[in-house]
Amino acid sequence: MSTGDGIPWAAEADAQPDDTAPRGRSAARGGGRRPGQSGTKEQILTAALELFAAKGYSGTTMRGIAQQAGVDPALIHHFFSNKEGVFQDAVSARLDVAALFDSLTDADAELPPERRGERVVRTFLSFWEDESTRPALIAIYRTGLSDETTSKSFRDQIEDSFAACVRRLVPEETERTPAFASLVSAQLAGLVMLRYVLQMEPLASLDFEEVVEWFVPSIDVHFDRVAQG
């Protein structure tokens, strides 16, 4: 633990972001044996993600994952070598972090400033509302905040992902753009933290549209400000 076991999940995200089609024959890679012959591997990843989301990284044990998945602990090592491997595979199997904002196209930059806030909020929150990606996000947020080591890569990841988002929506970069991006990130991070991670009431129970309606105006404030220089 204190030996410096950082979790470089930011390494790379291979990921299939929103694979609505039933998985099975993904693009033939290599030619080796198809993984997950009996579905056990998938089962382990699901169990792992559940636990990482609920108990954080250091609170999740290999034994716990094994029990949750109904398999032997040694099997997990067999598949993923170590705990860090399980985490990375579990997260990237459900979510492509780097592509979080890929659905924001250049066309969105043409939106009038008063529409951009809503566009960002809806795009970001859609991944939190989606039950297939939410556990991965919760696991990432919990783990990313657990200590200074993981916080560093988590921070870089947020920075990168939001920087790309901002670059799409506010093409004309000014000196205020970075601060603007920080502020918007902070507000979105706080929202998901309380609504989805901590599940604070009544925020957690609000209808999605209600959240958007309440929240977007406070984001628009920043878009207005950055637009007027």
Place this chain on the structure above:
Amino acid sequence: MSTGDGIPWAAEADAQPDDTAPRGRSAARGGGRRPGQSGTKEQILTAALELFAAKGYSGTTMRGIAQQAGVDPALIHHFFSNKEGVFQDAVSARLDVAALFDSLTDADAELPPERRGERVVRTFLSFWEDESTRPALIAIYRTGLSDETTSKSFRDQIEDSFAACVRRLVPEETERTPAFASLVSAQLAGLVMLRYVLQMEPLASLDFEEVVEWFVPSIDVHFDRVAQG
């Protein structure tokens, strides 16, 4: 760990919020031996808070605290019985969580709506800007988010503290008040998370007054909204 060792820091805050005066003869209690004869106890609490803030609750070890404080691990048990005791004492020695918003008086409810946002933001952030209370807050936030068990009491604590705050500033309670409080909490939580815990740039390096200037308008949006029913 999985045996359910929650951290009920919300138990009670006895706390001396800002004991600037050099301790020594605190109000004569009992009559027993004066604690902290050689300052060792204080030393341990400081080291503990530092580690809890940096590595979270589960990432901090008794041995690590001992090493950081330059004392024997057994001494910590002697003073605080167990890890949970160290955490509670370390946090409550520097910060009275329950009194976070006590400086908001009824007079603030008389402020025009457009001034209330700034009042809340400044009050809350002042504890994060203060180096004597910041480590305790970071420790609380990190620990509170580490898993579902601690998240529960953390959430309740945020709820209570902000509920009290809102009750002071928006006396005329409507059906929108709770949602309003949630939203404001979320935005403030996100801000401190990115600026002080994750230290995301450029947010972390912004001048305090700049942060206030950028952030307050997005809070005012909610005050305006709740004011107009």
Place this chain on the structure above:
DNA sequence: GTCTATATGATGATAGAC
């Protein structure tokens, strides 16, 4: 692919000498 058995180390906690 699946399991048993085990190596190796760190953890929180305790008892007791000085």
Place this chain on the structure above:
DNA sequence: GTCTATCATCATATAGAC
């Protein structure tokens, strides 16, 4: 008040039988 020695438990990880 301070320390040594130690316990029981948990962790990750590995080697190897089937």
